[in-house]
Amino acid sequence: MNRHTHVTGLLGVALVATIVLAVPVKAHHSFAMYDMGATRVFTGVVDRVDPAVNHLGIFFAVMNEARDGVLRNEKGEPVIWTVEMGGSAQMARQGVSVNTFPRGTVFSVALHPLRNGEPAGSREGPMFKCPDRNSRPALGKHCDSVEGHVAIGSGTLPTPTK
């Protein structure tokens, strides 16, 4: 096998691997439901992790600006948002699972919200997990500002558009 064929072969393997890894997400549903031009950033408290094969979802209660409680509706119930991301196996390799994000975990995430205004979105950029429930961000800040935080993915939290 000459070098050209070898390199071509490697590129082919990489392409196939990329497609294989990407297919579970893109094969499940259209992302047109999300406003990919909008970004919202939250710090929240995990209510539940749904380790669905195609999209791991985190249901979370949005924290208030003071970071000492969660937003509640007129009935006193926490306002729950959903952020969906990659498949559960892919996310587990990044450190996001039912075991690493148990109920009550404080974390920060950016998302592209649904176009219809319902409380859900598709994850954008990295996530940051606060080290523990007692180590929460300061007023208006997020977990990336807390010493000892855990970063999921690379980069910084996107700037919110709203």
Place this chain on the structure above:
Amino acid sequence: MRIGAWTAAVLAGAFLAFLAFGPSLGAQQIVDPGFESVGRGAPVLVDVNEGAGGGRGGRGFGRGADQGTPPGQTPEGIEPLEVDLFTTTDFYKDRELWSDPRYFRCNTSTAIENIWGMGRGSSRLGDDPPRTAAWGPCDRDYPREAIVSPYPFQTAQAHYEALLEETRGRGGPTEHTYATVPNDWNGRYFSSGQHWYNMGRVQIPTVLSVLTPEYQTRMVQEAYHQGVTNKPQWQSQYCWPEGFMRRWHAAAVRDHQILVTPELVQISAGVADNFMTNIHIGREFEMDGVVPRLGADVPRWYGETIGFWDNDVLITWTSNIQGWKVHAATEHSNKMQTVEIYTPYRDDNGVLQGLQQEAIFYDPEAFVEPVRIVRNYAKRSGLAEGDPLVFIECLQTIYEIDGTATPISPGQVIDYKVRDMMGRPWAQIWEEYWEHGMERPEEEDVFSFD
């Protein structure tokens, strides 16, 4: 013949059980491993198919032809409790009574499930339900000693590793090739006979005695809503996942298909949904997570399984299981693990008749000690004959409407509440609609930072 200490204890227990339950009972036959093993082949103390419960077709007491006392009547010689499941206003407050079979009017879990007349036979609730709910036979039960594991291991890992070490001492594990692997295992089987987990031949308090307090509460909660409010939440009715323990539920699995290769043994089954057990031969679990696993850190509905051969006996360890529930039976947690031993039994000509599955369940969150289920897969045919295995796709037609399972026809428009599927959705329905005024134990409030 040398007899080990635990063998002696088991035999003594079997003798006592024999005395307690009458001369018609004998120990359920278990395939003799041919040697005294550290962790398999222990006799079943009481044959659940004999005497412990009648019932037409062997479905247990309180059902069919063996329905106990007619509705509205108390069995002779039985003093009813002042408060029981059918008269209580808050079953959460009755914990001290749960250990008394009279609290459930001596009905098994499946008898309560059928008490509204769902199954064969008419309603057993009487003229003033639920107050006049019928009693089952109070003189029948299946002993706890026959439910708990006869082995000394407290974890699946310890059990599996002990069996592996024992097999190494016998010259194994056997590394089969396509030429030597038991190809006669390939074929179709049906699960035959009863076992205690069918819940038709064991009093509820006996089952509760192997559960932790939280899981006792969960089982009593279901009994209340099946027997009193008549709001069953069977997982398959909504096309929810079946869950790991449904592999042992009589209504969930009938035909099994088994395929054997040197590297993988696959067991497929399912009635309302698909069960697939892939046994990865010779592999080892990753042990650096919360539970042992083969793949990613994601709980799997039917777990992940490794195994090894001891000649023609297959020994497996399953872990990384998603916690869930079986109706009329117990819930299990994400910590559930099993050790399962598949032992072939043959006729005098050496022809395979079936496989005996001895399964030991380890779940420290749900069980106070490990439990065991023994059952047989009777071989029906090879793969070259008979109906092919059916792959199930469940299309939902029953929806929860105001807390009640309701068949919905095409074209109907309904209000639909999405449930937290990882948070006991069946209990969410009961607690929202059917437990008003009850004092349920409070859960930790993760949304408060006081």
